[in-house]
Amino acid sequence: MKKIGFGGSCHWCTEAIFRSLRGVTAVEQGWISSDGENAVPSEAVIVNFDPDTISLQTLITVHLHTHSCTSAHEMRSKYRSAVYTFDDAQAQEAVQAIQNLQKDFTDTIITRALPFQTFKLNEENYLDYYYKDPSKPFCQNIVNPKLKTLLAKFAKDIAPEHLSHLVAL
Template identity: 60%
Template sequence: MEKIGFGGSCHWCTEAIFQSLMGVTGVQQGWIASEGAAEAFFEAVIVSFDAAQIPLAVLTAVHLHSHSCTAGHSMRSKYRSAIYTFNDDQIPVVRQAIHQLQADFEAPIITRIVPFRTFKLNREQYQNYFYNEPEKLFCQNVVKPKLRLLLDRFGDVITDRAQLLVKKK
């Protein structure tokens, strides 16, 4: 199993997105810090995955297409667009994926590749937020539309459970 961190949107949304992928064995949501001037904590998730089932490049593509990876909007102080690497071998894979995916976007991708430093897990009551209560208004109005878009682009790696929930009216 490998681990990688992703940030860029509300961690409830990001958690649901990565929990919906085949080959992902676990998602923890909370706050990640990197190093250097970027030591602040940002909402993010740690994704555990089987690279034989879902490559890091595919996870990177899902991440970039599931949040505003080209926008330096006002919420970036809370939702940093970043990929937190757990080892040096992940850096060139992520860098290459971002380079190849740039053609999918009109503006430059601002997502940073930074080393993982530390993590603060969110409270238990907020873990598995979407899948515990998919009928909540936030889940219906914010999370589900993101999953619907994801299903259109990455349907071949979306779990059956996620497909059923997304298609459910």
């Protein structure tokens, strides 16, 4: 098993997206910090995955296509657009993947590969937020459109136990 961190939109959205993928064994939702100017924690997830089932490249591709990876909007301090890496090899792979995926976007990708420093898990009642009750207004209005994008672009990567729910959206 491997792990990687992702931030870019609310951690409830990001958690639902990555929990829906085949090969993802766990998603920890909370706040991640890096170093330097990125030392203040921002909403993010740690994705535990089986690299024999889903590649880091696929995870990064999903990440970039399911949040505003080219927008330097005013909420970026809360929703830092990042791939949090756990070693130098993973950092190099993340940087290369982001560079290679630029061709998919008109505007410049602002997502950065950053070294993971710390993680604070969210409160229990907010964990698995979407899948506990997808009928909540936030889930319907904010998370569902991202899951529809996931289904449209990455249907082959969705875990079978989640596919029927996503098709019903």
